[in-house]
Amino acid sequence: MLQESDHVLVSHYIKGNEKAFEILLERHKTKVYQNIYFMVHDGELAEDIFQETFMKVIRTLKSGRYNEEGKFLPWVCRIAHNLVIDHFRREKKMRMVSGGDDYDIFATLDMEELTVEDQLVMDQIGSDVKKLMEQLPEEQKEVVQMRCFQDMSFKEIAENTGVSINTALGRMRYALINIRKMIKEHNIILSPQ
CATH class of the missing domain: 1.10.10.10 (Winged helix-like DNA-binding domain superfamily/Winged helix DNA-binding domain)
Structure with missing residues (x-):
């Protein structure tokens, strides 16, 4: 089964063969993680998004909504990319500043x-x-x-x-x-x- 194409492995997984997904994960985990890390520059955050990516992949495959035959890796990378964007959007919305009376907000702002x-x-x-x-x-x-x-x-x-x-x-x-x-x-x- 190690020599099977992504398309065939996805098909096997959808039919209930968990080993097929393990092979897909092993085959692509380095590339997906590197893509995420390249975007976030934080190992812990990259690991979280990596896990969230594959959880979403599993949910999509199990629900029968996957239809991009033969393009598994680009599809997974697109999911990861979207999750990174979502993370930064959430982070931007949640930025808060607090301090006492002598607090200088300009000392915390990145002027760049x-x-x-x-x-x-x-x-x-x-x-x-x-x-x-x-x-x-x-x-x-x-x-x-x-x-x-x-x-x-x-x-x-x-x-x-x-x-x-x-x-x-x-x-x-x-x-x-x-x-x-x-x-x-x-x-x-x-x-x-």
Whole structure:
């Protein structure tokens, strides 16, 4: 069973074979954990999100809602990525400051943080880039997402999409060309003024 594809192992697990999931977990745990750690830079937090990721994977598989055949690792990495984003959103909402009468709030603020205006601009840029990506052909969009948002190497992208490394590189190249054309056509500015 160790030689089976992810797709076959997922199928076995959905049918009740717990060993199949153990193999999937063992096969992909390092990559998933590294992706999470790369985003959060905290071992304990990365471990928590890693566990939450696989709990969500199990729930989704057991409920019969998994339908991304042949793309198990990118799907798991997308779940992890979304959980990291959720964590930072929650953390941002829960930030509190307290202190006595002689407390100086400016002593605790990180002066490198973006201003509200800068953050709005950065959010808009991110939104614009996502909209541009949505207009790409499916193969190009998939490569950009794997490379930029899942930090996958072109070798990993090639393996996950079933194409050669040169094809994966070519798709990325054409995606960038297409995005540049769209930026020019729509007069989009992708940097804060």
